Amino acid sequence: MTKPLRVGIAGLGNVGCGVVKILQQYPDMIAARAGRPVEIVCVSARDANKDRGIDISAYEWLDSPERMAGDPRLDVVIELMGGAEGTARNLVERCLKAGKPVITANKALLAEHGLELAAMADSSVVPLLYEAAVAGGIPIIKTLREGFAGNQINAIYGILNGTCNYILTEMRETGRAFDDVLKEAQQKGYAEADPSFDVDGIDAAHKLSILSALAFGVKPDFSKVDIQGIRHITADDIACATQLGYRIKLLGMARRVADGRIVQRMEPCLVPEHSPIGAVDGVYNAVLIEGNFVGSSLLVGRGAGEGPTASAVLSDIVDVARHLDKPLAGRPVYGIPALELEDAVWGGPEDILAHFYIRLSVLDKPGVLADVTAILRDHKISVESVIQRGRSPDQPVSIILSTHESRQSDVVAACSGIADLDLVRAEPTVMRIVQF
Ligand SMILES: NC(=O)c1ccc[n+]([C@@H]2O[C@H](COP(=O)([O-])OP(=O)(O)OC[C@H]3O[C@@H](n4cnc5c(N)ncnc54)[C@H](OP(=O)(O)O)[C@@H]3O)[C@@H](O)[C@H]2O)c1
Structure with a gap:
């Protein structure tokens, strides 16, 4: 025996x-x-x-x-x-x-x-x-460590928190606000009584930093993940993203950029609704790996429970x-002995080139759009489309801009200038648009 x-x-x-x-x-x-x-x-x-x-x-x-x-x-x-x-x-x-x-x-x-x-x-x-x-x-650890051992991994994208994905899916399907859906998720046991670890992106960022170390052979460093959660996403954002043909996902990205730098970001992003990752709804998780020989592989499954x-x-x-x-x-x-893991050179928003979604809450007065586009122009950002949602002489309305390819650091700097304009009534919401 x-x-x-x-x-x-x-x-x-x-x-x-x-x-x-x-x-x-x-x-x-x-x-x-x-x-x-x-x-x-x-x-x-x-x-x-x-x-x-x-x-x-x-x-x-x-x-x-x-x-x-x-x-x-x-x-x-x-x-x-x-x-x-x-x-x-x-x-x-x-x-x-x-x-x-x-x-x-x-x-x-x-x-x-x-x-x-x-x-x-x-x-x-x-x-x-x-x-x-x-x-x-999802057997992602063994897949990365063993299944893809013959590849240089260039990027990992992941929907890594089922609670957030459930909330964003419910918001889209029912048109309800974040707080309302969160409360229901807590009642159903899909969200903790203290939901901050999940909805503020910490839990998903923990997972991303583990994957990043495995994928790139570098020392794991959770403190080098730029993290933004989903609390600020409104029903309006979801509706606008849908109108533009996108879904909003709390998306992790760990990617090699110029000169061997690595960026790690966990933030809500727009992804095409008809892309495989855009179709990952509810409590499901997904991890997309880009390897130099295998190409893109997507693994989808239940991320918790x-x-x-x-x-x-x-x-x-x-x-x-x-x-x-x-x-x-x-x-x-991490696939190679701990002593052989490299010290990563971490990149930041200046390394990210993408299209962006920007939602502004503004008073609908003449000249506001001109002021906004002037600031964008000064940061070398060109606008691809503009949608105004609603019309009101005295209440703020939403203006949704999408940009051509721009540097994330420029977009963040421009939005901080836009936030200071008199007619802008709230912090702009900025999300990367990720094409798969
Ligand atoms: N739940 C999921 O879907 C999921 C998914 C992926 C990973 N994980 C991870 O799996 C682990 C367990 O998660 P879980 O959901 O099973 O948690 P859980 O339901 O809260 O269970 C935790 C268990 O640990 C025991 N425990 C906690 N502190 C202890 C201590 N100081 N001494 C002795 N026992 C202690 C608790 O004892 P009592 O029962 O007596 O209170 C309980 O049985 C966590 O690391 C979590 O992040 C969970």
Whole structure:
């Protein structure tokens, strides 16, 4: 009988319970794929008495998940508690230092401390696997690290937060405002009580910085992602984008630009409604990879939830089980050893050339458009189209401009000048138009 893979699971929430259910319901299928049975030895969470809807009576309960790090019975520890600091970080660090393989779904931990953790994993020669940390059920980590290993990656685009995509989709389909749709998403359990991590773009930016390190072989640096969330998107923006033939998506971009610089941006963008990525609606995620030999590849799937995320954790469990005797087996955390990751030279908005969507809230008085276009001209920005929405002698109206190809830094500077005009009543909303 082949030696089983003995696991400890720290965290029995959505994802942890999902993993237990798969292991309980499909032991033979998993054993066949893993080359050995997978046995849960111990579990841990905060509340030992909580009804989790699963039977955990066969597993030892540990009040302190950190004990798993030194537990000689365990072949691998599965960290599913979450959080970039505290117990999750302690547990993962202790495991790696003790030479114990770790599987985690914790994107915050990876984004904030990935480099140190990768170095620890390398020096202890143990795997740190995190397929579930990015885009839930989409196997993007293995795809980038292994499937596209023969390519120089030029760019990655991603819809990486299901909550934002759900909100933007609902706003478009129902014409409702952001706050209204967010409230409903919270009631349905699609958004957290404190939604800021999601709607302010942080969660998606964590994931983008992980993908960027993997794709470009550079040290991950979450602080170098320019982040803008979706709170300021109005029903009017959605309607105007639709009128112009676009969808609004919270879109991540990590791209090589001139002189080897890399830009990382997470911001709402307009994408063509008939492009494959424009059709990714609701809670779905998508990642588009541009490699020099493979061309463009788009992966679409559920980015969160018990089943999809547990599915990704199981792929790591099978991976560890298959390579138990050869711990690293070509799987450094970011595809190459941590010491070989390069220091990226990060680019900024001055490196981005694109068409832009600009929405202005202005008083409808003679000369306002002339003042606006004069400022744009002074920043070398030429206008492709102008749409005025509504007419009112005393209420602000929306004017939507789209530009020809312009530099993002010029557009931002011009809009700051436009915001200071007397007849302009709110900060302009600026979004990149991305053609796929
Ligand atoms: N949910 C998703 O769709 C999804 C998708 C991708 C990645 N992830 C990642 O997966 C991880 C888990 O997410 P989740 O949605 O399953 O979270 P969750 O439902 O909030 O569950 C967290 C679990 O961890 C336990 N826990 C938290 N702090 C702990 C501590 N200090 N000591 C012991 N146990 C502790 C909790 O215990 P109690 O149950 O006793 O409170 C709970 O069982 C996170 O890193 C998350 O970012 C989640």
